[in-house]
Amino acid sequence: MRVVVNGEPREAPPHVSLLDLLRTLDMEKPYIAVCVNMSCVPKFQFESFELQENDEIEILVPYQGG
Amino acid sequence: MNKRAAVVGAGVIGSLMAWRLSKSGWSVDLFDQDEQPTRNCSFAAAGLLDSVGALEDAEPLINELAGASLEMWASIVKALPEPVFFQRRGTLALVHSNDMEQLDQWEHRIRRLNPTAAMERLRGDALFAIEPEIDRRFQEGLYFPLEGNIDNRALLRALHRQLRHLVAGMHFGTHVENLSIGTVQTATATRTYDQVIDCRGVRASAPGIRGVRGELFVVRAPDVAISRPVRLLHPKQPVYVVPRSKDTYVVGATQIECEDYSPVTVRSTLELLSAAYVIHGGFGEAEVLESVTQCRPAFNDNQPRTFFRDGVLHVNGLFRHGFLVSPKLTELACELLEHGTLAPQYKPLETEATRCA
């Protein structure tokens, strides 16, 4: 199925878990945060969270800031 | 029987290394993953040789390497089989009247680090005498008479052309899967050498390298006649405009702490091209020939290094200073290879970078 990750469309297996998607993207890291369709998904829910067709996933990481 | 060297990576560093070593009697094989090496920083660069201006945010050693390199570029260019645009007619640095403190700060900083640096503060007519076409809103600027610029793409083309005759083997379009002490492994062969030299920039096996994203534009602007590089200083996003060849200019460059090769963003486009327009209104009608994204190889302190690691010689971390210091740096790398150590004043180039990740 089609999902969008940080603005880029990608193919993913149907009902893939957020955790598995992160793993395939090599983005399973302790310092990321994930939003799906503008809603923040808590880390402990990554494994159980099932993605749907056309879900928009935003991955955020730490960056320099004042 | 000549000693055999493998130089992996045919950007400006690898190409100059291959050139020097061949001339010193080594039998050299030069590798690059591309048939035409265009997916590298050396191709993406603007060729700005800002030996004094670079002092503003680089260590004084860079200034020294840059000064020596400027001299060396003149001889290198002379020795090449085809003409390469290279000039030492100086560069300018301008600011908006709102940002005059930037100019003061630049000037102050450079003077402190090098009291005898060739730098003049110019106003009004004196400024326009240097570059008559810059917009009259700029009434004050800094002139660096000894700086220059080079057409980096022409340089690489000419150098590669000459290398075809000098080196033992040109292996372009050949991806190196693995390299280690004395060995280079590709899909079709494993070759052995007396010395392997890794000049692959971001893709090298050098420990501690990170990629720093940069975006720039190549434009064709027949309505613009600027003959020297012009920098527009800005606290957040400084921009340079570098004349490359007739009517062609390079406008760059952003610097973003992210190893990201995705296309130039709208924000960066606006920042870079509006700065060019402000410097000369003729850029309004310019054609955008290319938008370029690349990642500069850098160690954590943004200083270049040459060192041995597990028997492989590395030359890397050139960050924004590839063309600026490569002639001198490659000379020093060859010295390191011959003597096993660098002269005391160049020792910092050999030190291990602090590593975090």
Added chain:
Amino acid sequence: MWKIAGIELESRLFLGTAQYRSPELLRQAIAASKTQVVTVSLRRQSKALHGAENFWSIIQQSGVHILPNTAGCRSVKEAVSTAQMARQVFNTNWIKLEVIGNEHTLQPDPFGLVEAARILCGEGFSVFPYTNDDPVVAERLLASGCRILMPWGAPIGSGRGLQNEYALQILRDQFPHTPLIVDAGIGAPSHAARAMELGYDGVLLNTAVARSEDPPRMAKAFANAVTAGRLAFEAGLIQAKQKAEASTPVLGTPFWQQDNPGSPL
């Protein structure tokens, strides 16, 4: 030692992590400043993780507390969702709340700030609001649940120092039990020392160190300044006077040596 947001700290200097010329300078500046709290922001992940990994390592290895910020947020909704994501990334309830109201001055939007603070305090965040020096806004923030205030010294990045000491003094007087941290506009260590002399609990700065010529050295200067200012405050500054008062006692000086128009000679 002092207490803030549930922890005890030695250092009263908080440092921002933006605008350093290289990661190594950031690392050295953090170490030289002896800060125990740094601010960081969040950004959207691009294809390669290396930049974030490197930055993360530097922060982790320096052993500091992280104060995530909502930099760049111009609406309550943005600020709140950024705070929620920051909590995920950094595993902390701390959030430096910035809701910007004006692009040129980068000053806070007090209405959005109070609203966002109310929501976030309600969700259990420990909010460090970047605010102006208006005591009415301060009052509203505390009423929304904030336990800390971070009034500005001057516009972000301007390096102008404490533009309105009078206002900062009023805030200190009116909120004697609230930790107050001057955030934004500090340019020189003397500014930081001055903020501490006024009785402020800490200072937060970024540009003053990151864009100085020698950031690690400047970081050390600021550390010293903050310590000096706090010591001075605790030691009790003398009052400024209108007229001179000799330090040397005049009793015992022959009256014809005294510069006194009333003396007989």
